Amino acid sequence: MWYLIFSFIPFISDMAVGLLYRGRLRKVSTRYFVALSAGIVTAAALIELIPEGVVEENYTYLLLGFILFYVVEKLTMLHACGEEECEVHQLTPLSVFGMALDNVVDGLGIAVAANINIWLGLMLTIAVVVHEVPQAFTSSYILKQLMKPHTYIMMVLALAGIMYPVGALISIYIPQSIYPKIIAFVGGVFLYVGTGDLLLEAHRRFNINVVISVLTGILISLVLKFLGGI
Numbered sequence: 001m002w003y004l005i006f007s008f009i010p011f012i013s014d015m016a017v018g019l020l021y022r023g024r025l026r027k028v029s030t031r032y033f034v035a036l037s038a039g040i041v042t043a044a045a046l047i048e049l050i051p052e053g054v055v056e057e058n059y060t061y062l063l064l065g066f067i068l069f070y071v072v073e074k075l076t077m078l079h080a081c082g083e084e085e086c087e088v089h090q091l092t093p094l095s096v097f098g099m100a101l102d103n104v105v106d107g108l109g110i111a112v113a114a115n116i117n118i119w120l121g122l123m124l125t126i127a128v129v130v131h132e133v134p135q136a137f138t139s140s141y142i143l144k145q146l147m148k149p150h151t152y153i154m155m156v157l158a159l160a161g162i163m164y165p166v167g168a169l170i171s172i173y174i175p176q177s178i179y180p181k182i183i184a185f186v187g188g189v190f191l192y193v194g195t196g197d198l199l200l201e202a203h204r205r206f207n208i209n210v211v212i213s214v215l216t217g218i219l220i221s222l223v224l225k226f227l228g229g230i
């Protein structure tokens with residue numbers, strides 16, 4: 001049951017972003033949050049997912065996750081942007097598809113991790129929430145720029161957000177023997193999202209506080225791993 005409960009947490013946090021959003025991105029604070037998220041997501045991949053995904057056997061799945069999300073992100077221009085004037089952002093059917101795919105994979109990853117170990121599931125949930133919150137901000141910002149009403153923004157967020165539980169429900173049909181492969185795949189996805197997307201985004205301009213935020217994120221993941229004893 002935990003797998004389903006956990007998958008609703010990013011849904012709730014994305015909706016909260018939509019509710020609280022007032023039409024502007026606060027540049028600096030967004031960047032620090034993106035940096036913190038980069039640290040948490042990258043460390044979650046390196047210290048949890050990659051070892052748990054039995055990478056000696058499943059390295060192709062790790063690579064596949066990395067490549068797929070690199071290609072999807074570049075094709076859809078779907079990233080957690082900290083800039084108000086980010087010019088590459090649009091909301092096309094392709095970017096909506098990319099967002100949905102990302103959320104299905106996140107939900108599936110949370111469910112499989114929770115089925116292996118509740119603490120691992122919780123860690124993955126945190127890593128998903130922190131990288132999805134900036135994305136929910138970005139989506140709200142773009143839609144606001146397109147003069148969409150607030151109810152429309154909330155509907156888009158709800159539709160995208162329901163993909164986490166959908167992904168979690170897919171796990172019912174996945175035999176336990178496949179779990180390490182799924183975890184390796186999600187590890188590859190997180191490695192890309194953490195370094196190729198979030199870390200890059202946070203470092204558009206040099207700022208020592210961004211470095212500190214990234215290191216803090218890594219520390220948070222390490223503390224969680226230590227507390228969970230996994």
Ligand SMILES: [Zn+2]
Pocket residue numbers: 102103106128131132
């Ligand atoms: Zn995601």
